[in-house]
Amino acid sequence: MKVAKFGGSSVANATQIKKVAEIIKSDPERKFIVVSAPGKRDSNDFKMTDMLINMGTAYINNENYEEYYSIVLKRFKDIIDELNLSSLLLEEIERSIKQTLFENVSNDVKMDSVKAIGENNNAKIISAYLSDIGLTANYMNPKQAGIIVSDEPGNAQILPESLPKMYSLREQEGIIVIPGFFGYTNKGKLVTFSRGGSDITGSIVAAGVQASLYENFTDVNSVYTVNPNIVDNPKEITELTYKEMRELSYAGFSVFHDEALIPAIKAKIPVCIKNTNNPDAKGTLILAEREVNDKCVSGIASDTGFCSLYVSKYLMNREIGFGRKLLHILEDEGISFEHAPSGIDDMSVIIREHRLTPEKEELVIKRINDELHPDTVSLQRGIAVVMIVGEGLVKTVGVAHRATSAFYNANVNIEMINQGSSEVSMMFGIQAVDMDKAIRSLYQAFFE
């Protein structure tokens, strides 16, 4: 019994939805279908969810929302027409959008309900189409499915106790189509997940029904060993562990929304990334464990947008609590840090640049000076992080040697190395301007 989730580009128009239907039809194990809102049809297109946010915001601010409304409705009409579905369905959708928009509720509640319009009605359309081509399929609202969440609009969290109750969904007849991106509180209020939250819905359903596989259909054949925007035609990854995936996605691999997989991972459900446009491609399988072969590096990820806060003080390592106090100042100011490598008399803290606005920067540096009396404190922006990821990597002699050789061959200075804290990755900090050439050189060293 599988859960298949289809992303925005997989359900962007009738042509795509027909592909989705073929995929569902081809494997009777695909019982639970989770769908996104219609995504972009081409690179100049809009995502329906963006349009819905515009519409909701305009309505709340008493501005002109009608234009957005027409665009949204037209998009649904096009899909319904091209799929040759009954116009009654469009009328039902129109009614439901109007009701959501005009309902007399608080702005928070209205906004979350408006944002959910895309997924909700796309699920109705796809369910109708599946029935139309002869499959037994039913739309199921997340409330009915038992997706009960915390009351945090735009950032709902699944309530753990709701998962076991979902197991009985396996008994339902036929294919069940569930809209992604939202759930309901115990009091019955609609609340959305964070953006990209259809992955979360899929993950929750997979965990709840104890699926044998959670298939995540998107528009790429697989996860690649390196960013295809930097290296042409990079090798595909066939198998990854959860840990590897998390480390890769941390540094720029936009495979999954950060927290999306938690429910599936906790339930140890294997996850497969597949391509709606090329469903025969093997895809990338993500597992709790995998066999480690001699090629110990799985992928190389990289991301810009980091900065480094450097603090030095003579005899720092004899001052019990120095590191703790420094991290406490950051915590106090609500700034989470990424890494904090420390030397004997020095400590660096790597932070996402956007977390340290110029005002926060000034405040943090002032507090460090006032409270810790360091010899120096400084901030360097424009840092890129490069992660070399692979199970078994830390126990393999020579990986650091190959990696640093690759940086050297590309004439890139390594500002920071952090190895040994994680068992599956090695992290390097370099100047952001050097990132692309460093990545190409690393790819050559490990994959060519």
Next chain:
Amino acid sequence: MKVAKFGGSSVANATQIKKVAEIIKSDPERKFIVVSAPGKRDSNDFKMTDMLINMGTAYINNENYEEYYSIVLKRFKDIIDELNLSSLLLEEIERSIKQTLFENVSNDVKMDSVKAIGENNNAKIISAYLSDIGLTANYMNPKQAGIIVSDEPGNAQILPESLPKMYSLREQEGIIVIPGFFGYTNKGKLVTFSRGGSDITGSIVAAGVQASLYENFTDVNSVYTVNPNIVDNPKEITELTYKEMRELSYAGFSVFHDEALIPAIKAKIPVCIKNTNNPDAKGTLILAEREVNDKCVSGIASDTGFCSLYVSKYLMNREIGFGRKLLHILEDEGISFEHAPSGIDDMSVIIREHRLTPEKEELVIKRINDELHPDTVSLQRGIAVVMIVGEGLVKTVGVAHRATSAFYNANVNIEMINQGSSEVSMMFGIQAVDMDKAIRSLYQAFFE
């Protein structure tokens, strides 16, 4: 105007003291002489300070102290006789030892005074000998010199306000011989520094009198680029910065007692390591700044006795304060840590093994489990730390490459790399059993 400090082996017997006198005589700038207690005359010998500790302990415990007393006195007698000094001096020394030993004071106070007997009387002997060979030289007690310290027996700290007052010592006539290792509180109580504290006295005097140079005479020609017990005849280091020295001494270079140089460093006094047995050798000069040449690595230090506490938790990096809380537990238990490299979902804390007794280990791991709910927590002992130290190292492309190549060539797995937190060093964690071969390979890579 220079301060010259002579270590235990440099003043162990009459032969050595004659060398010291020659050194002092050869440079009229050597005005302030700081001396240790007589050290070992050969590898089977004892240090006088150890004998004094035995004597004091025995006396306090009402045990037989006379044997130690005789050994101490005999040692002074031999030196005085061989230097052909007046027997009146020996009588004075004998009187003073007895007075110190039998004085009716608390055990703490007595112990510190007993420990100081070696330096104090050696200074009197050396001063007498310098006068005897025609130099104008006077013994000066630390109280008279203005070395006013905190009331922490065995671990005195210089009071910063006492330093400026010492400047007037420059006006004194002739050579001034000051015993190392102890000072006096504001109330006039004798208190010793931590062990090896004659270096501290020299450093304090150099800072106080604003010396042009602090010469530290010992029994090696210089600081070596690597431990001579691991690599035969290693290259000598001619210049080091304070920072480099500190990083080298951290990981096993026993050049200086950890805190000894603080006063000299704060006053930016250059420090020179010289050999009493070969005073013409250039030695190693330690400075605030030095010109960085193309050979950016100054030295390679290594030390065993570390352990690594590993903690992993899924989504750790999104949990604000996780790292801080972990370090807080260690602080709470009085365990200072060396480094704390962190990954995305993992954090390692490197700790000196002796700080983590099996009982503390159990307690700390229990607290981490109870308070932080990690996925895993484990401790690995038997780690060695290797430090590659050099100004300019972090800005030089290819250093990491050469270093990791050396580990690879020696077939040594790198468990941990910490680079970028310090501006002058790169740190590696390896299995202690691999240390010697790794060091030999690194030496070859950087110095041959």
